[in-house]
Amino acid sequence: MNDAVLTPTPNDCNLPRRRSDFATFNDAIDYAARSEKGLNFHDPRGNLSRVYTYAEMRSDAHELAYKLIASGIGKNERVALVAETSPEFAAMFCACIYAGAWPVPLPLPTTFGGKESYIDQLAVQLQSSDPRILLYPSDIAEMAKAAADKQGCEGETWDEFASREGPECELPEAKPDDISYLQYSSGSTRFPTGVAVTHEALLHNLRGHAQSMDIGTNDRVVSWLPWYHDMGLVGCFLSLIANQVSVDLLRTEHFARRPLAWLDLISRNKGTTLSYSPTFGYDICARRISSQSHVADRFDLSRWRTAGNGADMIRPDVMQNFVNAFAEAGFKANAFTPSYGLAEATLAVTVMPPGEGIRVELVEEERLSGRPRDLSKPARYRAIVNCGKAIPGMDVEIRDEKGNAKGDHQIGKVWCHGKSVMHSYFRNEEATNDCLVDGWLDTGDMGYLADGYLFIVGRAKDMIIINGKNLWPQDIEWAVEQLPGFNHGDIAAFSIDTDNGEEAPAVLVHCRVSEHDERIKLRDQIADKVRGVTGMNCVVELVPPRTLPRTSSGKLSRAKAKRLYLAGEIQPIELEMAA
Structure with a gap:
């Protein structure tokens, strides 16, 4: 489709704003469909590629709901959905809601780990959620179908399922205390567990969130957050339906390749007032722009009134770096809106x-x-x-x-x-x-x-307790990050048992240095830094880049890093003295 002929959905319309004051999410979809607002999907360069109104989404969701019911999938059964940022996922999620089934958003492959790792991750989540079917985009069909086969459930692409027969039928009535969906928590400290969220819980949280953020007339959102994580799914998809807000969407993988496309999109869409990110999103943008000049010529962030921040520990130094980098473009420091939440509280x-x-x-x-x-x-x-x-x-x-x-x-x-x-x-x-x-x-x-x-x-x-002394791993990790050449997420700190039976802090660190002597020097620098924070000697292991495991939402998984290290599955770089 040609970008020139596409008109994005408006920020405002004649339909009165309702802040999630619905009995069920079905009612929220129905009401949003009466507006001209909706989802606007953009390509990797931030160009508008698909306009998808809430009315069109509702119509597609009804058609798909009929197909679910015709396939024998109905009330309280699970439908696993690989959560790509697409009209197909949006429609199918809502179709499950209409059919009374529970949509289960599951992650896309990430750059961390390989094909088999992703298949295993999906298979275990399928085992936990026990769905009737797994639906996914065609470009990952081989991996997704392998996971479905491993678990013994059906697996089809969006298009394959859409080609099924589905005569119009009566849709079941939803009740506030019905389960609306299953959300897998990120699993930072334990294996991800399916959180069951009712319609009442969802709408209560969306209403409270909208009131706290003061969502009002003419607000517009830009988001790159993944729809399999609670902040992306609830905050930047479901909330926008229930509060009738138009949104401009960039896929997470496109943000990862071109982070500044996020800020380009905010600048280009003059009505953008709200956008959210974990700390690392602001961090990477500030780093990318640090070598560029003429920030004000490229960006206009003056209308961005709510720069939400959550999903991981908020680092004030990173936020200040972002302000320093983009103040010229009109970004205001008081736009930052820290928050705290978790999937177990809906958001x-x-x-x-x-x-x-x-x-x-x-x-x-x-x-x-x-x-x-x-x-x-x-x-x-x-x-x-x-x-x-x-x-x-x-x-x-x-x-x-x-x-x-x-x-x-x-x-x-x-x-x-x-x-x-x-x-x-x-x-x-x-x-x-x-x-x-x-x-x-x-x-x-x-x-x-x-x-x-x-x-x-x-x-x-995550707390490390050694000889009665409590240490936060974040303190150790942040200290090491102050050394040159490290990014957020390059360090994992935890405790281990040493050969003499005592506990000691251990630090796994991504190493991008190739020279042997430089590696020795780096290890000693890290050990000194950690000793300054903890007052004790620690085990420092340099590991190849991209070795440390992540959760489905991209956060460092310390528990898994420790488990893999102790099992010998994370192999440190050898630092024996050269002959």
């Missing part, structure tokens, strides 16, 4: 009020680890980012190990409660009971409250 738990920007508190590292201050040494501080206030209808508490609530500025486990909290982990009662207590969700994260604002300090399950 958002807390959001920074619009316009407040990034606010940090300097906290002594001894307080973060719970150990007494050594008065003979100078205090060390870490900047902790304010992740905002609880969305409407969500309660947040900080609790100790016995479940007692803690006061302001006291670090403990983050718990949350509200209608947004998941129904359960699918077919995993033990895991459900481990984190759900009397309707309260144990997030597994550590943080503290101050005047109603939440500060996240790290994941409890």
Whole structure:
């Protein structure tokens, strides 16, 4: 299709705005289809390639729902969908909703790991979700079909399924307490588990999120976030339907190749007001632009009022680098909108009020680890980012190990409660009971409250505890990243048992240096850096680039890195002295 003849969907129309105040997501799709708004898909260079109104999406979803029902797939059955950013996925996800089936978004292949690794990942998620069928784009048909065959379920491409017969029939009625979809959590610290989300939970979260972000008339979104991750699926797909917002979409793999296409798209679409990214997205753009000049000639970011930030630990230094790089293009620092959430709470738990920007508190590292201050040494501080206030209808508490609530500025486990909290982990009662207590969700994260604002300090399950000393792996990783030549995600820190039976911190580091002597020098630099943070010697292993495993959402998986290292599946670079 020629870009010149395509007209993107509008930012506004005569249909009154409704902020997710629907009983079911079916109702939300029906209402959005009454508008002229919709999804606008762009090619790798950011050129408009397909305009897909919510009305057209609804019509296609109905046709596909009839085909699902004709195929014997209906109420409460699972349909696994490889979540590419495409009209096909959007329509099929909504078709499942209309048919009463549960869509299960699964990841696309990434650049990390190979073909067999992806097949194994899909197969295990298929085993967990037990779907009737797996549907996928044709360009990964060989891998996806292999995973389906491995699990013993049907597997077809979008086009193959669309060619099935499906006479018009009555669609089942959805209820607020019905499961709407299964969302696989990213699995940073354990194997991904299917989160069952009801219609009521979804719409409650979308409503609270829209109110906290103050989504209003004429807002428009640009997104490259993957639709198999909660931030992309819920925040940049389902939310836009339920709040009737037009969106310009860039595929995640296209962003990875040309990150600045994201900012080009925001600049070109003058009405863009909202766009979201984890920290690394802002980081890579600031790095890419650092060698270029005339930023103001290429970009116009002046209308970008909400630059959402979440999905991983928010780093104020990276955010400042982004401000420094793009202030000339009109980007305002107070556009940054930190947030905290997780799939188990549908998406958002807390959001920074619009316009407040990034606010940090300097906290002594001894307080973060719970150990007494050594008065003979100078205090060390870490900047902790304010992740905002609880969305409407969500309660947040900080609790100790016995479940007692803690006061302001006291670090403990983050718990949350509200209608947004998941129904359960699918077919995993033990895991459900481990984190759900009397309707309260144990997030597994550590943080503290101050005047109603939440500060996240790290994941409890990632904490390294050696000789009673608590160490956050993020502190170690960030310290090593300050050395020249490292990017976010190049370092994985965890604890291991040494030959003498004691625990010690271990650090796996991507090495891009080829000379033997330079590698020795690099290892020693890293060891010194970690010793300065932890006060103890550590095991430093240099590994080839792209060795460290990632979750489906692209985050570093420390637990898997440790497991692969101990199993000998991650082979460090040999550093014996040359003859």
